[in-house]
Amino acid sequence: MIFVGGSVVDPSETRSSPSQAGDLLMALWEHPVLVSSSHSFKAIPERKFSVSEQAGSEGSSQSKCVYVFQREYATVDPELVDLVGTDEATTCVGIVIRNRKSGMISVAHMDSPTVVDGGLTQMLSLVHNHGFDAELDVHLIGGFDDSSPKQASHKTRSKRQEKWDGYSLPLCIKIIDALWRSRENFHIQTLCVLGHNTRRDSEGNGYPIFNGFLAETSTGRILPASFDRTTRCPEEIVRRIRVSVSYEDPSWDGRLLETYDTRTDQFKIAPCTWTMRQLHIAMTLQHLSDSEILQTCSTSPSAEAPDFLDNIRRCWDYLIHRPDWRETFPMKQPRVFKRTAGGWARCTQGSSINHPARVDYLVN
CATH class of the missing domain: 3.30.1330.200 (60s Ribosomal Protein L30; Chain: A;)
Known part of the structure; x- marks a missing residue:
């Protein structure tokens, strides 16, 4: 109502x-x-x-x-x-x-x-x-x-x-x-x-x-x-990539992507996979001109922000240099981040949540 x-x-x-x-x-x-x-x-x-x-x-x-x-x-x-x-x-x-x-x-x-x-x-x-x-x-x-x-x-x-x-x-x-x-x-x-x-x-x-x-x-x-x-933290590029690959993942049909744990104030970025087809698309599209990328990848080519092209190219670069999704999500486990005084700290699997293995201070 x-x-x-x-x-x-x-x-x-x-x-x-x-x-x-x-x-x-x-x-x-x-x-x-x-x-x-x-x-x-x-x-x-x-x-x-x-x-x-x-x-x-x-x-x-x-x-x-x-x-x-x-x-x-x-x-x-x-x-x-x-x-x-x-x-x-x-x-x-x-x-x-x-x-x-x-x-x-x-x-x-x-x-x-x-x-x-x-x-x-x-x-x-x-x-x-x-x-x-x-x-x-x-x-x-x-x-x-x-x-x-x-x-x-x-x-x-x-x-x-x-x-x-x-x-x-x-x-x-x-x-x-x-x-x-x-x-x-x-x-x-x-x-x-x-x-x-x-x-x-x-x-x-x-x-x-x-x-x-x-x-x-x-x-x-x-x-x-x-x-x-x-x-736009934590894990900017991985989260952007998840948006793209989720369209071909039936487990996300009709659902929004889960990223944040309300009760613990942590980001728990659920794993996603990308295929050789998606890698091939990234390798093909990276050679297009700016106008061609906008026409191909945006629902509003004339209204995108100035950093749209840079953001999408950085995603393609990530996929090209990490073709195996298991490098990003080992054992298909989520990427977990805890809030710190300077930003977000990533906690690897098996590490104590109070002793993060690596710190990502705002910049991904």
Whole structure:
């Protein structure tokens, strides 16, 4: 069930059949309370999260942050974590679910309608009360209007909207549909998606206004944010590779990637495998031009961040130099990282969790 401004949203009041999730999305997108919240969110200066903030300045405590990559999720305890966030979203949508009573927060970076139902179940597993009586605040940020300029100029009614091209709209529709069908009470606080998160150039091409956000666990406050490479930790490259290879791994069908252990405040990166076919793809694509890589590997070639190409090339380089996945995941065991004063420390299999075998200080 969905609430806005304290009132339940009745799909029968939308312009079409209650079963049409696209109309429900449009009703929410046009809701005065959510329009106002989008304007307020966009008025907040973007916070650029850096190593200095992660590590803390002299005389101040460090901010304990959990970063979520594409297709990942993390549920955090406010007693253990200060901030949780994600970025690099263009056609993807970031979703925040916070339990008003316990303060537990789950953040996901959803990239496909196929992971919404299963992903929502994963997120709720540690957030809701088992009696299904929790009051849950929800924030949706990302998924800009990636329809073509010609189609974008005719965006007025929801029936037309269902015919537009693009990746963002189907994902947003699926998320709203899943929230509505759930037994939980979801209070949507922010819906900065699609047109609310779009700027256009002189030719009508759309770009996201914001690609990421941070959630402050103590207050539940959400603000626009971006991260640099050194704060997308731990194990940046391996986690990026997991996103790509998981599409061919049936064990991850319909699920978000697990990375973070809520109870221990550790990253436990579940193993993944890559094949000779995926290695061959990496070796082939590395020779393409920048424009060819964008057209081949991105759902929004003109809207990617400046470091997109470097990030994807570093992943290919990793695969080419480590063709055997067992070198990364010996005995198919997860890679475990414990938080330290300077970042994250990796604990090898069999070592004491208090005596990590190797330390990765922020930079992977």
